[in-house]
Amino acid sequence: MAKITLDNVAHSYIANPRDETDYALRLIDNIWDDGGAYALLGPSGCGKTTLLNIISGLLTPSKGRVLYDGKDVTDLPPEKRNIAQVFQFPVLYDTMTVFDNLAFPLKNRGFNKEDIKTRVLEVAQILDLTKSLNQKAARLSADAKQKISLGRGLVRSDVAAILFDEPLTVIDPHLKWQLRCKLKEVHEQLKLTLLYVTHDQVEALTFADQVIVMYEGEIVQIGTPQELFENPSHKFVGYFIGSPGMNFIPCKIDGNKAMVNGAGIELDDTTASMANKASENLELGIRPLYLQVHAKEVENSVRASVKTIEDQGNFKIVTVHLSGHILRARLPEGKPTPSENAWLKFPKDWIRLFHNEKLLTHK
């Protein structure tokens, strides 16, 4: 178990990178705590797998250092780093039994037979694999195979961290949930540092204490799922987290009001004062969950026209036009839905302002 420090790490797959765009990973400077469950979240090609491979040692970064508990491991190969990795597709030694698969990392490190047996049985117990220990690994279902991959990491009592590279991709939907619970359970039981790469926000948000959102080779935000939802530090996080993503409308500031093509939306005082300092390129953001839609005019509301209403079961998604901009709102079931005209209310507490795509904050 270890604290992982990334000291100004950058990586390029090109031998002599010239400018920033040549880097798959621009600049990462971060510390991940021992025993934490982290999720690396981002769209395909954002550099998350590159970062994972740098941590595991499959890649050596072009710049910077990787430290485990303060010890520089940048040049150490994966097998010397005491990490375990679970890949997107189950990687097993097909010709071996489940037992031999689990014992393989220990055998390679020269443990004696008795220790191996004890350890493998322990891990098999944790992962509910005891019954299939004598079966050929190739015959098992995809979720059992992923558990074996995980188990190959867990057998090593000195393991510093377990890395997951989209491990649930090939698992049937109804088993995904089970396996995710198992992961959480293992995490709580063994207090290992877990790092979980995914492009699926639901997976990330349910699995991790801390979510690291990546975009174009950079970390845009690190926070708890709640922080990411309520205070996305970058427009990208707003879009990417939440379904549907955050609404954004360009606006100008007039006193304590945000003006959207003539319609004024009232702001609270702190937000308004921050906004007054930044004049240009302002955008107002609000989560669909917090945007209120009324059938009749209410206080401090602006008028919009309803475009579509989608019924999603226990809630509805209303798409409205507000002076040329499209907004989405999430209405709880049972609330009356407007048909043509609607009045939108922006609760002051949930309005966020973005300047040059970045969240305006007090500092």
Place this chain on the structure above:
Amino acid sequence: MKKRTVFFIIYMILLMLPIYWMLNMSLRTNADILGSFSLYPKNITFANYMKIFTDSSWYNGYINSIIYVTLNTMISLVAALPAAYAFSRYNFIGDKHLFFWLLTNRMAPAAVFLLPFFQLYSTFGLIDTHIAVAMAHCLFNVPLAVWILEGFMSAVPREIDETAFIDGYKFPRFFLTIFVPLIRSGIGVTAFFCFMFSWVELLLARTLTTTDAKPIAATMTRTVSATGLDWGLLAAAGILTIVPGALVIWFVRNNLAKGFAMGRV
């Protein structure tokens, strides 16, 4: 340099030696070859190659070979594609036996089968036609093509087929517009193997032809016996027999790896 690279380079050099020797001989006159040992041609002559390119009995051999080999490759692929699809997607009565039976056709010793082959193709009036050789070579190439293609096809997830059928595709259109493009690389590799085995086969090809469709390999043996072994000419002809296949493998080289190992067996 790593040890493995050194070993590999040594292997490549050994592999190329006989071919280099053939090239060396092809650039010398027959008298020169038989007269003295020489590591490289001291007086380079292209006379051997000129003879092949100008003498119709020689270059027709190449044309004949290329025609029937191409025909065979096409027939093998067209027939094997749907069959390989059936083997990779369906269970049907006798599928495993049929698959192995196909393979058994590579196992018959040719010598005694040549006569009935000749009789059979005579009955259909096919002797000395390109199509006869192309058909006869199907005997060993079609099973191979089915085998290799099946491997590539099994690597394509079946969800693709299911989705297409749900979308209302009829089988032929699905197969030609969706499935075949997906296994392009497999088709390339299969084409290479069919081409190769048909190109080097001699006994059947020689038995079924007399003049009009005579393959280059047969032309070579005949000319050899008539002129009392013209080694230079033979070597030049040998070098030229490598060229078409080398072109084929150059085109499929990048596909060789894809999905090959994932099939049955």
Place this chain on the structure above:
Amino acid sequence: MDKWKDNKAWFLVLPVFILVAFSAIIPLMTVVNYSLQDIFGPGQRVFVGTEWFQEVLSDKRLHDALWRQFLFSGLVLLIEMPLGILIALMMPKKGWAASVSLVLIALPLLIPWNVIGTIWIIFTRPDIGLFGAAINSLGTAFDHTARSSDAWITLMLMEVWHWTPLVVLLAYAGLRAIPEAYFQAAKIDGASTWATFWYIQLPKMRGVLTIALLLRFMDSFLIYAEPFVLTGGGPGNATTFLSIYLVKIAVGQFDLGPAAAFSLVYFLIILLFSWLFYQVLQNVGKGEKA
């Protein structure tokens, strides 16, 4: 995942079936017919039952040729399979070096078989051939036309030179198809190069190696043109393999009946062994541990 059950799939296989059956079944029946008759000339045939089979099966020279054949094919497989895998492991993985080596390695496969024999005649001649001259300069009087051990060495060399590339190509294709994650996992698990080969590369190559092994077995067991051209079966009968002996009977002595019976026995031997290889390789590593 189970395959779809549908006997209509036969329609897809039908073209192949007809195409192959056209060239396969009638000649086979004809050969079976020959093997049961004594043929004196057109229209003059006598049914002889299993007489030819009995004659063939008790033929001492055929037994010798058969053992020679087993020895030859056994050696071929023992040398070519490991060597082919080894070369495939050493081959460059990408870039121009990979392309060039692929094409060069395929070259011996593209030469017509009789030409291969002819080229090797010259190549191994002590006076004007590179190999012959080289080996004689070492001080041994190497002569494949006079000494049977030399004939065998030459034949094996030629055979290994000619056909190992087939194993290399197939093994190389198999290796390239293994997903990178397997090697990464092996690294993380601390597996040695040998363990990686034994537990990942070799099992993943099973499919292509089965193809390679069967093709090499069949073709080496049927070998004819190369030894016929190079040694003519000699010196003595040292390199008279089954096919060469068969042709001697069929063409040399024009004994169609015994030759046909011989062919069928020959065919059945290959069939039996191919089936055994096929079964063993299909099940190896697949079975459940008790």
